[in-house]
Amino acid sequence: MKIAVQSDDFDVSTEIIEISGNPRIGAVASFVGIVRDVPMTLEHYPGMTENAITKIVEEARTRWQVLDLAVIHRFGELQPGDQIVLVAIASAHRADAFAACQFIMDYLKTQAPFWKKEHHPDGARWVNALESDDEAAARWRGIKQQQRLVQK
Amino acid sequence: MKVKVLFFANLRERVGQAVEVVDIPDSASTVAGLRLHLMKRGGAWQEVLSDMKVVRVAVNHDMAAANAPLNPGDEIAFFPPVTGG
Numbered sequence: 001m002k003i004a005v006q007s008d009d010f011d012v013s014t015e016i017i018e019i020s021g022n023p024r025i026g027a028v029a030s031f032v033g034i035v036r037d038v039p040m041t042l043e044h045y046p047g048m049t050e051n052a053i054t055k056i057v058e059e060a061r062t063r064w065q066v067l068d069l070a071v072i073h074r075f076g077e078l079q080p081g082d083q084i085v086l087v088a089i090a091s092a093h094r095a096d097a098f099a100a101c102q103f104i105m106d107y108l109k110t111q112a113p114f115w116k117k118e119h120h121p122d123g124a125r126w127v128n129a130l131e132s133d134d135e136a137a138a139r140w141r142g143i144k145q146q147q148r149l150v151q152k
Numbered sequence: 153m154k155v156k157v158l159f160f161a162n163l164r165e166r167v168g169q170a171v172e173v174v175d176i177p178d179s180a181s182t183v184a185g186l187r188l189h190l191m192k193r194g195g196a197w198q199e200v201l202s203d204m205k206v207v208r209v210a211v212n213h214d215m216a217a218a219n220a221p222l223n224p225g226d227e228i229a230f231f232p233p234v235t236g237g
Contacts (some may be wrong), residue, residue, distance in 0.1 A: 033237055042236065045229060048213035073236060083235055105237060113210070114236025115161035126162045129233030136168075150194055 001069055003057065004135035007050045007076040010086055019090045027036050033055060035078045038064035038118045040127075042075045042084070049073070056107040060089075063103065063147060064096040072112065076150035084125035103140055110137040153178060155186065160231035163207065163218040166196045176222070182211050184218040186228060206232055 001016065004010075016028055053071055060066060068090040078084060086106045091097040116127040157174050165172050179191045179212050186207075191198045201207060210229045222228065 009224070044236070045158070045160055045210070045213075048210055048229065051213045109237040110234065111215070112236050113160065113231060113234050115232065116235045117161070124231070127235040130233050133237075 001057075002071070003050060003053050004070075004072045005044060005046075005053070006072065006074060009083060011051070012086060012088075015070045015072065015086060015092045016088055016133055017035075018019060019070050019088060022067050022090070024092055025090045026089045026092050027065050027094040027097040027102040028088060029094065030086065031101050032083055033085040035080050035082045038080050038120055039077070040119060041077055041102055041124075043115045043117065044073075044075045048113050052112045053108065053129075056104055056111060057106045059107070060103050063144065064100040065091050066096070066100050067091055069104075071095075071108075073108070073112065075114065077087075080087045106133075106136040109133040153181065153222075155222055156227045157186070157190070158227065158229040160229060161201050162232055163230050166200050168196065181222045182218070182226065183211065183220045183222065185214055186216070186222060187230075198228065201230065208233060 012030065016030060018056060020028055055075070057069065057071060066089055070086060070088045072086045076083055085108065086103050089097045089100045091100070110133050117124055118127055154173050154175050156171065158171050159167055159169065174186070176186055176189050181188060187201050191201050204218070208231055211220050211222065212227050
């Protein structure tokens with residue numbers, strides 16, 4: 001299991017190979033976030049960031065079978081086309097891998113203390129949080145209740 | 153009692169500092185009490201902390217509500233809704 005907050009870039013195939021060693025693993029789902037359109041600076045809260053990501057990962061592990069995973073989030077100066085974030089989930093079957101991957105991304109968007117400042121030609125501005133991101137994260141709370149009912 | 157207060161992103165830029173040790177009266181020993189204590193400084197402090205719909209708070213690296221109690225040495229961070237990922 002790897003959780004990293006770093007300024008350096010990462011190599012997706014290396015990270016996927018790293019989490020695929022267990023012979024019970026039959027599926028790896030991954031998501032890569034990429035900088036669009038304009039350069040940006042990503043600020044974060046050292047100490048809390050790792051803590052917040054660890055909590056999101058722990059929650060995912062209570063909901064789905066996760067045999068291994070990698071979550072890497074970059075900070076600092078990033079250019080269009082640069083990779084920002086990787087979430088890769090290894091599981092026995094694809095349904096758990098896909099769901100855990102999407103859950104972790106949706107929660108990262110609303111719970112992990114990162115802030116984007118975009119550098120436009122006419123000046124720099126902080127990106128506003130989107131209501132749609134809150135809604136995406138909130139959707140999983142209803143699904144948790146359904147999962148509990150099914151288990152009963 | 154003394155607590156460490158941090159600001160991030162546009163809040164940090166608007167109040168003009170990232171970190172400060174603040175001595176608060178024992179009667180103000182909640183997140184809400186600290187907020188009012190800082191708002192009494194006026195200017196950008198008053199402005200930045202007046203609309204809590206666009207401010208999030210963490211105590212010792214965990215998201216916290218306004219009624220969260222504070223203890224000496226705690227680290228309290230004020231920041232806007234997050235935009236990572």
